[in-house]
Amino acid sequence: MGLLGAIEAGGTKFVCGIGTKDGEVVERVSFPTTTPEETMAQVVSFFEGKDIEAIGVGSFGPIDPIKESDTYGYITTTPKPHWSQYNIVGHMKSKFDVPIGFDTDVNGAALGEHLWGAGQGLDSCIYITVGTGIGAGAVVNGKMLHGLSHPEMGHIVVRRHPEDSYKGTCPYHADCLEGLAAGPAISGRSGLQGVELKVDHPAWEMEAYYLAQALMNYILILSPQKIIMGGGVMKQKQLFPLIQRELRHLLNGYVQHASINKDIEQYIVSPQLGDNAGLCGALALARLALEEV
Amino acid sequence: MGLLGAIEAGGTKFVCGIGTKDGEVVERVSFPTTTPEETMAQVVSFFEGKDIEAIGVGSFGPIDPIKESDTYGYITTTPKPHWSQYNIVGHMKSKFDVPIGFDTDVNGAALGEHLWGAGQGLDSCIYITVGTGIGAGAVVNGKMLHGLSHPEMGHIVVRRHPEDSYKGTCPYHADCLEGLAAGPAISGRSGLQGVELKVDHPAWEMEAYYLAQALMNYILILSPQKIIMGGGVMKQKQLFPLIQRELRHLLNGYVQHASINKDIEQYIVSPQLGDNAGLCGALALARLALEEV
Numbered sequence A, B: 001m002g003l004l005g006a007i008e009a010g011g012t013k014f015v016c017g018i019g020t021k022d023g024e025v026v027e028r029v030s031f032p033t034t035t036p037e038e039t040m041a042q043v044v045s046f047f048e049g050k051d052i053e054a055i056g057v058g059s060f061g062p063i064d065p066i067k068e069s070d071t072y073g074y075i076t077t078t079p080k081p082h083w084s085q086y087n088i089v090g091h092m093k094s095k096f097d098v099p100i101g102f103d104t105d106v107n108g109a110a111l112g113e114h115l116w117g118a119g120q121g122l123d124s125c126i127y128i129t130v131g132t133g134i135g136a137g138a139v140v141n142g143k144m145l146h147g148l149s150h151p152e153m154g155h156i157v158v159r160r161h162p163e164d165s166y167k168g169t170c171p172y173h174a175d176c177l178e179g180l181a182a183g184p185a186i187s188g189r190s191g192l193q194g195v196e197l198k199v200d201h202p203a204w205e206m207e208a209y210y211l212a213q214a215l216m217n218y219i220l221i222l223s224p225q226k227i228i229m230g231g232g233v234m235k236q237k238q239l240f241p242l243i244q245r246e247l248r249h250l251l252n253g254y255v256q257h258a259s260i261n262k263d264i265e266q267y268i269v270s271p272q273l274g275d276n277a278g279l280c281g282a283l284a285l286a287r288l289a290l291e292e293v
Helices: A036-047 A088-095 A105-116 A177-181 A183-190 A202-222 A239-251 A274-291 B036-047 B088-095 B105-116 B177-181 B183-190 B202-222 B239-251 B274-291
Strands: A003-009 A013-019 A025-032 A052-059 A100-104 A125-130 A134-140 A227-230 B003-009 B013-019 B025-032 B052-059 B100-104 B125-130 B134-140 B227-230
Touching: A003 A105, A003 A274, A013 A036, A013 A274, A025 A036, A025 A274, A036 A088, A052 A088, A052 A105, A052 A274, A088 A100, A100 A105, A100 A134, A100 A274, A105 A125, A105 A134, A105 A227, A105 A274, A125 A202, A134 A177, A134 A202, A177 A183, A177 A202, A183 A202, A202 A227, A202 A239, A202 B202, B003 B105, B003 B274, B013 B036, B013 B274, B025 B036, B025 B274, B036 B088, B052 B088, B052 B105, B052 B274, B088 B100, B100 B105, B100 B134, B100 B274, B105 B125, B105 B134, B105 B227, B105 B274, B125 B202, B134 B177, B134 B202, B177 B183, B177 B202, B183 B202, B202 B227, B202 B239
Parallel strands: A003 A052, A052 A100, A125 A227, B003 B052, B052 B100, B125 B227
Antiparallel strands: A003 A013, A013 A025, A125 A134, B003 B013, B013 B025, B125 B134
16 A cells, blocks of 8 residues: 655654655644653554554754764754754664655655645745744755755844844844744744734734745745745734735845746745645655655 | 867956866956947857857856746846846857857856865855855755746845944845945945955954855855855955854854864865856856756
8 A cells, every 4th residue: 555654753742644655644643742762652652563665754953864974863952851862763763674764844844845735846945834943944956955964044144123122032043033033032022922913913014024034035045936834823824915025025126036026925825735744744755765765 | 079168257257268078278268248249249259160069158147047938048137238138048059059058157156166176076065256246156966056046145134234334235125245245335335445455454354244144044044065255355365264253153053063163164165266166167057068968
């Protein structure tokens, strides 16, 4: 039957699933992320006895996704207790004799959307998640973006909004994009959770101000054919037109392309795979691992 | 003998050359960029009667490098008089029955350095030129970076230096990276040409402040394995240690990699092809066009 296993390894919870090579999820479970011993025992137990051909792991980061590296397959310098320098691929390999795919959750999600979602038929797309943190992955020339390591697009430098005196939440950079625009910054600044803020609250204008700057830089540096924005904060659908308007204002006609001039609503979109974007991403990593055997 | 033709099409001057498939330039000429009629007549005259197998064109932009596009091979919306919507590839094809390669000058230079220079043996590198303008090209997974179009990395948003009140020179964005850090901004702000400023002039600290921000964003978004910085401004070699120090300060330990922690002098470097980086880039485009036939 040819089923694949998928692990969406998040800092708060792990989602595990079984799916087809066409990206259809047929079973899914989730459990909180505690210690590697406890959480990985639940993961292994879920997959045991299931006849799967490969497993994909889309993980929170930073990770080492470079196959030639000594620490390939590790979650590396995460501040999350117990998970720093954890060899997640090694552990899965010791339990299951199948190909294991491994990348960041967001590179996986970009690949999943490229195969089965909003990025189908394109050469490139980026997937951005805006939630507890901000992360992004990319497909370029049909392949996931790697180099020195994987992208860390959430931590780029942005220009501060003139009315924003919030110091920022990032432990490394204070007021980088993530520090000023991820969920904790929205609630830290307003004293309210994002879901409690009215759709016309000025916080959303400020959020769009920061996210549009990020998109401007992603476009000028990567020139993606599609921008897919997911994560908890992007469930606030009023953000899309605000971001699109602010992005056009920032670019000021510099990039002349119909995707921006005319069809921006089809250029900056929600994940077509919806809440399965992350799990389908891991499924896509499993499929890729099988193809590369 | 298998010689290739190369055209480095700049906004100020055109450099034409003949070289080998190994990137060795055996002949070069240059002439000022005036009108397409006049300049291209000189280009055609230079190549006529020379037994070349392919021609590469590395051009100032914006251009259309997407082969499937109706305007492939055009210099598109340049403000440079006479050159807007000029079909440079079409003109060369009408005169020479050989494969013609075409890309931005900086994507070409990135490919040239990847084949024969500082990026040899790597999967990825970026080439940045800092001169009259700021532009950058990239090789990712061994191929030049394209998507919607080509990168326009010189126009990213940067954070203004607290002591900088200069309005910026970019006609689209005023104070984007190019507007604040290209040659005209250095001279506009100080009243002196860059070459007239002493090596310990505070202008270089400010320049490094902006360029380090750009590198930070390029690293976080593209994760290149090597950063190559050329162009007139980067002949000021005192900039390299200033940029390297400021970049480490900005990243603040976030990207843990030996290339940044330990070997940053080998990570951020001058073009190994020196003043031939642009022409060798065009040669690399010719070689690629021949391989793709």
